Amino acid sequence: MTHSVLIVEDDDSIVEALNFLMETAGFDVRIAREGPRAIELVKEAVPDVMILDVMLPGCDGFEVARNIRSHQLTKHIPILMLTAKNRPIDQEKAHEIGVTAFMTKPFSTREVVEKVKGMLNS
């Protein structure tokens, strides 16, 4: 069975790398480059897992995650949050909202793939 992943990231190069990694790992990939677009895509079809950047145009990753956690149909989606800001407050906020996992950029691609697979299995 093919799993689906929604990558929410506004940086083209990082999207390119994540897209390759997820496709190679056998995922069906969709991409959103803005916060509001991510919420729309989740409503259209609930993904099995999400990779979510924090700093996004429109609304930030925290807003997206909060929105997803507040709806019955989407609250269960495992979310891997990525951020360039290595601030403890961001990790605390992510934890408060109920983000599944949190990684700081620059991340290891192997760890990203392992983490996403791990979130699906747990």
Added chain:
Amino acid sequence: MAGRALLGHRIRTIRKDLGKTQAELAADAGVSAAYLNLIEHNRRTIGGALLLRLAEALKVPPADLTGSEEARLLADLEEIGGDPLFAKTNLDKQDLTKTLGVAPTMASAMVALYRAYRSANEQIDALSERISYDPFLAHAAHDVVSRITSIRSFAEILHDHSDMGHEQREKFTKSMAEESERLSSAASEMFSFLNSFEGARQTMLPADEVDDLLYDHGNYFDGLEKLADELRPKVETDPDHGVFLADIISYLKKKHNVELHRENPEKLDQKNSIWDEETRSLYISKAAPLTASRFEAAKMISRLDAHDEVEKLAASPRLTTDKARQRARESLHGYFAGALIFPYSSFLQTVTDLRHDIEMIQQLYAASWEQVCHRLTTLRRPGEEGIPFHFVRSDIAGNISKRFSASGLQIPRYGGICPRWAIHSAFLTPGNIKSQLVKAPDTSTYLFIARTVTKLGAAFKDPRSIYSILLGCDATYADRLVYADGLDRENADSITNVGLTCRQCHIENCNQRAHDFVET
């Protein structure tokens, strides 16, 4: 008043310009030479007919002698004389009066020079604020991290997927080269930006150094918490009731042979307390309310029982002057007092259960609003954290005397906080709590809770100190605070867009803008 003080100098200067002696002018004006001498040395005040006679004898309009322009200049000069810049030069009011009387143009030039100096300083402050929180730097740093992320990703992909097709490999290699170029230019831009600010930052003030020490520790001092936990059972008589002032008095007497006395505030230089080591007496102001008295007494325990721990912390290289170290000691003794009165774990449990209803917490711990707010900001024990709060204390003139932020909110260091912050409007309804949802320049939404506190003077005629205390947190935590009840986080209209200070704020058409945005 100012005009009168200058009158003698003016009469003397004009008389000399006319080449008249004191005796001649005295004769013309119909007074004795001795009396004119007193007038010229500002030892007699004059007005009415004598003023008119003197003006006539000197052939000037009376207004030239009483001049309002000079009065304004003198007021300006007096303000200048009060600047710490001149603290070491013993510039007193008489010198200023003399300067204005003898050389008014020189006095004007001095005022102009001082204004230019103040303006340059304000500019430096604004710029150094911007270095700390500059949107360009934040963006540049984000850009650099993003570039490194993609380069690392491409490098790992190329290494881990050796079976990838030639075309794909070429594509990633090309992307990697492009990203490397972008990284180089982002790094260069960042360095150019930083170089342009070299030397802009002023020498730090003691209060700033103490602020930095608190930030380094996340406003949580484990050593002091542990000491407070160890000592509390020896101080309090009943753990169910907490630490009373009577408990502390009795502990200080028994353990340290310290006597506590209540003293008239004027004898304590309006301080809340003074410690006399020689007589082992702690004098607490009669003007201090019970909550403040207990706090001062608890600080005494810190001085005696937490001395070594406080000294260890005050030896931080962050603190570069004796003044800064002394200020840090006071702050840390205050921290200990808070830790003693509000036991970490049970306090955290209580505030969580009460959804941070500060008034109820005040009642439970017989504490002041400010003490409770301050303690809330220290609940940062790793693994047992409370909500990451920010805290600001401002007086009615906007001077910031306390600031701390664990919430991520940037707080101006030097004052001039955006007028839209509830910390200002709280002064309009003293004692009432004002809740506000704001969108800050970092695009995060925060919950602000502000109210004023009044520190009473000793008597009816004594001036009272009024402060506004702002406590807040990221709106993510809003549900855990009673103060967010009724605020609509989902409705953009109920969220106020705010800046930090006018000089750092991009918000256009703001009807409260006081200063232009400083372009860099």
